[in-house]
Amino acid sequence: MQRVLEDIRVLDFGRFIACPYCGMMLADMGAEVIRVERPGGEEDRTIGLIGPNGQNVSYPSYARNKKGITLNLLKNDSGREVLKDLVKECDVVIHNFSPNAAKMMGLTYEELSAIKHDIILTAISCFGSSGPYANRPGFDFIAQAMSGAMALGGYTDKPPVRAFMNPMDFSTALSAAFGTLLALRHRDMTGEGQMVDLSLLRTAISFNAPQIAEAEVLGRLRPRVGNRAAYLGPTDLFKCKDGYVFIATIMNTLFRRLAKAIGHEELLEDPELYNDLQRFELRHRIDPLISEWTAQRTIDEVVKVMEQAHIPCGPYLELDEVSKDPHVKATGMIEYTDMEEEGLEHLPVCGIPLRLSKTPGMVVTRAPRIGEHNKEVYSELLGYSDEKIAELVSKNVI
Numbered sequence: 001m002q003r004v005l006e007d008i009r010v011l012d013f014g015r016f017i018a019c020p021y022c023g024m025m026l027a028d029m030g031a032e033v034i035r036v037e038r039p040g041g042e043e044d045r046t047i048g049l050i051g052p053n054g055q056n057v058s059y060p061s062y063a064r065n066k067k068g069i070t071l072n073l074l075k076n077d078s079g080r081e082v083l084k085d086l087v088k089e090c091d092v093v094i095h096n097f098s099p100n101a102a103k104m105m106g107l108t109y110e111e112l113s114a115i116k117h118d119i120i121l122t123a124i125s126c127f128g129s130s131g132p133y134a135n136r137p138g139f140d141f142i143a144q145a146m147s148g149a150m151a152l153g154g155y156t157d158k159p160p161v162r163a164f165m166n167p168m169d170f171s172t173a174l175s176a177a178f179g180t181l182l183a184l185r186h187r188d189m190t191g192e193g194q195m196v197d198l199s200l201l202r203t204a205i206s207f208n209a210p211q212i213a214e215a216e217v218l219g220r221l222r223p224r225v226g227n228r229a230a231y232l233g234p235t236d237l238f239k240c241k242d243g244y245v246f247i248a249t250i251m252n253t254l255f256r257r258l259a260k261a262i263g264h265e266e267l268l269e270d271p272e273l274y275n276d277l278q279r280f281e282l283r284h285r286i287d288p289l290i291s292e293w294t295a296q297r298t299i300d301e302v303v304k305v306m307e308q309a310h311i312p313c314g315p316y317l318e319l320d321e322v323s324k325d326p327h328v329k330a331t332g333m334i335e336y337t338d339m340e341e342e343g344l345e346h347l348p349v350c351g352i353p354l355r356l357s358k359t360p361g362m363v364v365t366r367a368p369r370i371g372e373h374n375k376e377v378y379s380e381l382l383g384y385s386d387e388k389i390a391e392l393v394s395k396n397v398i
Contacts, residue, residue: 003030004359008184010092011036012066013107016044017140017166018124018200019096020062021173026092026180027065028352028361034086034377035066039396041370052343060367061349064337068368069377070398073105078397080106085382087115091187092180096124100135109195118193120183122176128199140166140200147204148212154224161224172203174353233279234258234286237316238294238302244316245294245302250276254311261309262293323348335363374398 008031012023020035027033045055071086073079083106087093095107102108102123109121123129126138144150144162154161179196187193205212211222222230227246229235234255235248249258252275259267267286273279279286294302299315306313317325323334333351338344352361378384378398392398 002359003361004356006030006032008032008092009090010034010094011086011090013093013095013097013105014062014124015042015096016047017062017169018173018176018198019094019122020044021170022122022124022176022180023066023094024062024064024350025173025177025353025361028363029359030361031092033066034090034373035063035068035368036071036086037068037370038072039070039371039398041070045370053339053341057344057347060337060339060344060347063367064349064363065365066368067373067377068371069374070371072397073107076395076397078392078395082378082382082392082397084115086377087112087119089381090116090119091184092120092122094122094124094176094180098125098127098135098137099129113193116193118187118191120180120187120193120196122180122183122196122198124172124176124198124200126200128202129195129197133201138200140168143168143200143204146201148208148215149204152208152211152222152224152230155226156224158224167207168200168204171207172198172200175203228283228287229280231280232276233283234290236287236290238291240294240297240299240302243299245299245306246314246316247290247294247302247306248312255279257309257311258290261305261311262290264289264293337363337366339366371398 005026008026010023010026010031010033012020012033012035014020014023014035023033023035045059048056048058051057071079071082073083093107093112095102097105097107099108106112107121107123109123112119112121125134126142127133127136141162144167147168149168150160150162152160153163176196176198179198183194183196215221227237229248229250232250235250237244237246247258249255255273255276256268259265267273267289270285272282273286297305303313303315322328328334331351334348335351336346337349339347349363352363354361374389378389378392379386384392389398
């Protein structure tokens, strides 16, 4: 089955999460994505817990479906010449370097568009390509701290707590993939390339704008209430006999169903509990009743009652339980890949986050080893001779 991006070639200089995940999505949809790393490999292969092959088990998710080459662009004129040859054969370049770092490697839009006028550059950084902080380094955590997002997490009278699944990285990656497709559409219409500029901080603030408006216009900061939802309710994590469930009730209709489901219809007669905000302010009246009800039941019993009442509810799962969930298994939310190395024959990788009915993405190839496709790319795509490739290797260019 043909995938929609099979005629697109992407040069991927991504490291860690945001940019590699963007490239992964493009590769899943058929683009030929060529991951570029320095000779010897990049640190995103080895950060964190290490698997039996001496590398982590995060990299294989973000690098699947990609080809892998090596290229040294720092203080290396020969590397810059190779870069020019690669760019001429590509439609898109993606990276997550600061503007200064991109300039040092010849990866600015001005330099790339001079090589190929219709090239698309998708650049991801913590602060974007302009402004007083543009060249500061930064990660997801910094964007959370500076956007107000971290101010929402934790408990009253205790330090703020960040989100732990790098939401700014992953959501910026999704925006980057979307922006790249928009730029490709524009190129189809006009023949022009352009730069797609993304910032982790911009992403975080765009998500947090309603809470910023509350603070500026209404003069009220969101309270830190742990797992409970502020100004809504009751929405929280509740303990059962054998674990926890998350129950989410917003709007009067869901609250009415919940009150009936837990056998406390008297709550519906209380004139002070007339909307979500009031139920939040008076949560000390409601939440203990739900906690008492769930504590007397198993997870399965609670989920069954909530499902029958059409109330959003789900069990809390430990990380080693997620892949065993029947819905996760049935819908392929986690894929498995064979890294062709001992102990990694059945490695979980992230599933494809969107499903197209006619042109679905797919996981076809494992993540590449360091420089695995040097011969294919430099010899077959660029037409370099064996002698030239050997010379580039001897100079530590590739």
